[in-house]
Amino acid sequence: MTNTRKRDRTPKTYTRLTRPLVRDEKGGPLRPASWDEALERAAAGFRAARGAFGMFSCARATNEMNYVAQKFARVVMGTNDVDSCNRTCHAPSVAGLSAVFGSGGGTSSYEEIEHTDVIVMWGSNARFAHPIFFQHVLKGIRNGARMYAVDPRRTSTAEWAESWLGLDIGTDIPLAHAIGREIIHEGLYNRAFVERATSGFEEYRALVEPWTLTAASKVTGVPATAIRELAHAFARAERAQLCWTLGITEHHNGTDNVRALINLALLTGHVGRYGSGVQPLRGQNNVQGGGDMGAIPNRLPGFQDILDAGVREKFESFWGVGIQPRYGRTLTEMFEAMESGELRAVYCIGENPAQSEADSGQAMERLAKLDCLVVQDIFLTRTAEFADVVLPATAAWCETEGTTTNSERRVQRVRRAVLPPGEAREDIDIICELARRLGHEEWKYADAEAVWNELRALSPDHWGMTYDRLEEHQGIQWPCPDLERLEPSFLHGRLWERDHPELLGRRAPFGIVRHDPPVDLTDEEYPIRLTTGRRLDSYNTGVQSGSFASPLRRGEFVELCPEDAERYGVAVGQRVRVTSRRGSVVAPVWVDPALRPGLAFMTMHFPDEVDTNRLTIEANCPIAGTAEFKASAIRIERVAEVADDGSALR
Numbered sequence: 001m002t003n004t005r006k007r008d009r010t011p012k013t014y015t016r017l018t019r020p021l022v023r024d025e026k027g028g029p030l031r032p033a034s035w036d037e038a039l040e041r042a043a044a045g046f047r048a049a050r051g052a053f054g055m056f057s058c059a060r061a062t063n064e065m066n067y068v069a070q071k072f073a074r075v076v077m078g079t080n081d082v083d084s085c086n087r088t089c090h091a092p093s094v095a096g097l098s099a100v101f102g103s104g105g106g107t108s109s110y111e112e113i114e115h116t117d118v119i120v121m122w123g124s125n126a127r128f129a130h131p132i133f134f135q136h137v138l139k140g141i142r143n144g145a146r147m148y149a150v151d152p153r154r155t156s157t158a159e160w161a162e163s164w165l166g167l168d169i170g171t172d173i174p175l176a177h178a179i180g181r182e183i184i185h186e187g188l189y190n191r192a193f194v195e196r197a198t199s200g201f202e203e204y205r206a207l208v209e210p211w212t213l214t215a216a217s218k219v220t221g222v223p224a225t226a227i228r229e230l231a232h233a234f235a236r237a238e239r240a241q242l243c244w245t246l247g248i249t250e251h252h253n254g255t256d257n258v259r260a261l262i263n264l265a266l267l268t269g270h271v272g273r274y275g276s277g278v279q280p281l282r283g284q285n286n287v288q289g290g291g292d293m294g295a296i297p298n299r300l301p302g303f304q305d306i307l308d309a310g311v312r313e314k315f316e317s318f319w320g321v322g323i324q325p326r327y328g329r330t331l332t333e334m335f336e337a338m339e340s341g342e343l344r345a346v347y348c349i350g351e352n353p354a355q356s357e358a359d360s361g362q363a364m365e366r367l368a369k370l371d372c373l374v375v376q377d378i379f380l381t382r383t384a385e386f387a388d389v390v391l392p393a394t395a396a397w398c399e400t401e402g403t404t405t406n407s408e409r410r411v412q413r414v415r416r417a418v419l420p421p422g423e424a425r426e427d428i429d430i431i432c433e434l435a436r437r438l439g440h441e442e443w444k445y446a447d448a449e450a451v452w453n454e455l456r457a458l459s460p461d462h463w464g465m466t467y468d469r470l471e472e473h474q475g476i477q478w479p480c481p482d483l484e485r486l487e488p489s490f491l492h493g494r495l496w497e498r499d500h501p502e503l504l505g506r507r508a509p510f511g512i513v514r515h516d517p518p519v520d521l522t523d524e525e526y527p528i529r530l531t532t533g534r535r536l537d538s539y540n541t542g543v544q545s546g547s548f549a550s551p552l553r554r555g556e557f558v559e560l561c562p563e564d565a566e567r568y569g570v571a572v573g574q575r576v577r578v579t580s581r582r583g584s585v586v587a588p589v590w591v592d593p594a595l596r597p598g599l600a601f602m603t604m605h606f607p608d609e610v611d612t613n614r615l616t617i618e619a620n621c622p623i624a625g626t627a628e629f630k631a632s633a634i635r636i637e638r639v640a641e642v643a644d645d646g647s648a649l650r
Contacts (some may be wrong), residue, residue, distance in 0.1 A: 007633055021387075109410075170517050250627065274490055412451055528635060559601040574589050
């Protein structure tokens with residue numbers, strides 16, 4: 001194999017939006033416009049699409065912006081069709097946690113992982129995807145905790161583990177069930193906790209019974225001895241933390257995967273105590289807060305169920321309008337409604353679904369069908385290129401006031417450090433101006449704190465979090481229903497209530513979930529399993545990290561193990577065609593010994609040069625609506641390189 005000519009791998013850079021843009025006709029160019037023209041165009045498009053409108057809110061913007069955005073959808077446009085990129089990643093975590101505990105947040109604080117005995121990182125390369133959290137993990141390891149990594153790849157995180165369980169993609173449920181069975185058969189489960197605080201144990205026991213260590217090893221590819229070791233370590237630990245990321249959730253049965261992991265915590269009593277809990281690691285700075293603020297189709301602010309008549313009545317009284325007594329469409333369902341014409345207008349704030357959705361080619365086709373697409377952002381994203389109106393907004397992390405909520409449910413203040421450039425405006429001001437143009441003259445907030453105080457008045461979990469208290473404590477975890485005291489750092493301590501059964505509340509149910517292999521099966525035509533994920537140096541679809549220059553960054557590659565690289569006769573840097581049943585891309589090869597034969601890895605960070613999501617499958621979790629980004633079937637084919645003189649390089 002010969003070396004190929006070095007290509008320019010410089011990622012696309014994005015120029016900051018400083019003026020509104022409008023399009024005079026479909027397919028025509030975007031042109032600069034005044035704010036008055038752009039806002040009137042947007043309002044007219046929304047007005048014409050009442051009853052067929054959807055809102056995409058932003059997981060990187062403040063809590064206050066997300067609160068106002070979902071209020072705009074429900075009050076101004078009369079719809080619960082509001083969602084965010086939470087649907088793309090951790091919606092199964094929220095659904096699974098809610099089904100078991102009635103609350104969609106992780107149960108522990110970051111500090112607790114420093115003082116636990118066993119850490120299980122399942123489907124999570126936290127060292128790359130959550131580097132700040134991983135510093136707490138390292139402190140825990142230095143304090144004596146043993147870490148186990150469950151991941152198809154031997155990731156950078158796995159290098160720190162006591163043991164790496166390299167399971168085959170899509171076999172998380174068999175592995176979890178085998179761990180549960182081993183714990184039960186060895187008498188290691190917390191009988192007192194199970195009897196007092198859970199329901200459905202006998203059905204769960206019957207469910208996992210067929211999954212012996214040997215049976216699970218055959219399906220998962222993990223040695224029986226490694227499964228047994230993890231089962232005993234987790235069950236015997238005084239305190240244990242079970243953490244997961246998108247390796248668990250981005251599957252067609254992501255919610256079932258989450259339930260399978262939570263089962264292990266219920267079985268051992270590793271929840272509701274300091275140092276023991278279950279923790280989904282959220283990827284964006286405010287993806288937790290966006291859901292907490294009601295920017296999801298089934299919950300009002302404070303994670304209050306829309307179907308609860310008492311909850312609706314409270315909000316209706318405060319807002320002065322009726323709220324639809326039904327769940328809205330998820331992001332996934334809104335894209336399907338674009339195809340059918342049931343959804344004709346979308347207000348997209350700070351999201352880039354044209355490149356972040358599975359089967360991105362189809363997503364772009366659907367966006368192009370809309371009568372009115374308004375994008376509010378800081379850059380001209382690929383989604384914004386489809387827009388009829390583009391509104392330049394503020395960067396939430398440095399140009400606005402407000403709060404965000406991280407993975408440990410900690411609400412923290414965000415403060416303006418610089419003024420926005422050009423004519424860019426505050427997100428909340430833009431939304432309120434559109435509301436006024438649509439007949440809601442009363443929409444005006446003095447500042448972000450006024451928005452927050454309205455949210456506090458409606459959400460018991462946030463009532464005790466004044467801006468002054470957030471400042472004093474440098475952030476507060478929800479729930480915080482009291483102005484004087486703070487709650488424990490962990491959730492669901494009620495499950496340990498022995499003396500007052502009335503305080504125990506609803507028992508936590510075991511999830512009766514069954515193995516369901518990936519939808520996109522490998523075969524002779526598509527023999528390689530492609531999984532996707534993140535790298536340390538980049539962020540999501542690359543819009544915000546694309547301009548960042550670093551010697552660590554190498555653009556997009558398709559990563560193969562040494563054996564597969566030799567099998568296909570390719571070397572590092574050589575370009576290959578990667579094809580799935582949905583699309584095809586050309587990418588250079590990178591050889592990674594952390595991969596096993598038959599497994600390839602790519603990221604979504606450089607879609608303008610290699611659009612990985614053209615390969616992924618839109619097979620969605622029926623409960624949460626999240627697509628199976630982690631399991632596509634592909635084939636690899638060599639392509640000829642072309643030199644400057646037009647001759648072939650091979």
